[in-house]
Amino acid sequence: MAILRVESLSKRFGGLAAVDALSFQVEAGDIRGLIGPNGAGKTTTFNVISGFYAPTSGRIVYDGHDIAGLKAHRIAALGVVRTFQASLLFHEMTVLENVLVGRHLHAPVGVWDAVSGRARVTEAAAEARAIAVLETMGLADRRHDATVNLPHGLQRALGIAVALAAEPKLLMLDEPFTGMNLEETRVMMGHIDAVRRSGVTILLVEHDMQAVMGLCDRITVLNFGRLLAEGTPAEIRGNANVIEAYLGTAA
Numbered sequence: 404m405a406i407l408r409v410e411s412l413s414k415r416f417g418g419l420a421a422v423d424a425l426s427f428q429v430e431a432g433d434i435r436g437l438i439g440p441n442g443a444g445k446t447t448t449f450n451v452i453s454g455f456y457a458p459t460s461g462r463i464v465y466d467g468h469d470i471a472g473l474k475a476h477r478i479a480a481l482g483v484v485r486t487f488q489a490s491l492l493f494h495e496m497t498v499l500e501n502v503l504v505g506r507h508l509h510a511p512v513g514v515w516d517a518v519s520g521r522a523r524v525t526e527a528a529a530e531a532r533a534i535a536v537l538e539t540m541g542l543a544d545r546r547h548d549a550t551v552n553l554p555h556g557l558q559r560a561l562g563i564a565v566a567l568a569a570e571p572k573l574l575m576l577d578e579p580f581t582g583m584n585l586e587e588t589r590v591m592m593g594h595i596d597a598v599r600r601s602g603v604t605i606l607l608v609e610h611d612m613q614a615v616m617g618l619c620d621r622i623t624v625l626n627f628g629r630l631l632a633e634g635t636p637a638e639i640r641g642n643a644n645v646i647e648a649y650l651g652t653a654a
């Protein structure tokens with residue numbers, strides 16, 4: 404069953420069609436790769452699905468809801484949560500505090516909860532949930548460390564933990580492997596697979612082909628905002644159009 408259907412989606416910036424009549428659908432429980440050369444429209448696709456930009460045209464159907472053009476917080480509340488290409492962590496806070504802040508943005512405590520004492524219960528539940536999420540991302544032991552002291556790979560993992568604290572059903576990851584060495588990449592691949600095994604569907608934008616080929620069930624390839632190819636990792640690896648699009652960029 405498809406958890407996400409993108410239908411003829413376009414996003415224009417002035418004369419530029421950053422996303423151009425793009426259609427694809429993602430099966431529930433899959434890790435779907437979204438790849439393509441720099442400027443192909445991957446982040447813009449994320450921005451439109453997650454409600455950071457309204458689409459110029461097209462439909463986005465998530466879990467039975469037509470979400471195209473909804474506000475970002477409404478889309479997040481439905482279970483569509485994304486991470487950012489650049490890290491947006493609070494560096495002076497601890498690891499745990501970052502996750503709790505991410506959670507608060509998603510589920511703010513109401514006045515009634517605060518007055519009735521239910522807020523404290525909510526806080527305890529939030530902390531338990533935050534620690535579970537940190538365990539998934541291999542960060543539970545570091546939860547009282549200042550975020551600024553984490554090595555790069557663990558800061559990227561924390562960015563995903565913050566997103567997971569919002570309890571997504573569809574998690575969109577924008578280049579989670581950026582700047583990682585081979586060992587950090589291997590560890591992060593294990594964490595992302597664990598997130599998928601916990602029942603979260605993942606849409607993965609990534610340039611690291613080892614990670615994309617190793618993790619994804621299917622891959623959608625964009626070029627100049629348009630769908631270039633779609634298939635299994637083996638099919639995409641051997642696709643002449645895909646190879647040409649990447650070599651064309653390098654040259």
Ligand SMILES: Nc1ncnc2c1ncn2[C@@H]1O[C@H](COP(=O)(O)OP(=O)(O)OP(=O)(O)O)[C@@H](O)[C@H]1O
Nearest residue numbers: 416419421439440441442443444445446447448488
């Ligand atoms: N807010 C914006 N205003 C104007 N143009 C934009 C905006 N955001 C993106 N673009 C343009 O849209 C095109 C697609 O950009 P996008 O960031 O989606 O590419 P990408 O596939 O994520 O690339 P990368 O792999 O480098 O992250 C680019 O030409 C970019 O310059």
Ligand SMILES: [Mg+2]
Nearest residue numbers: 445446447488
């Ligand atoms: Mg991008």
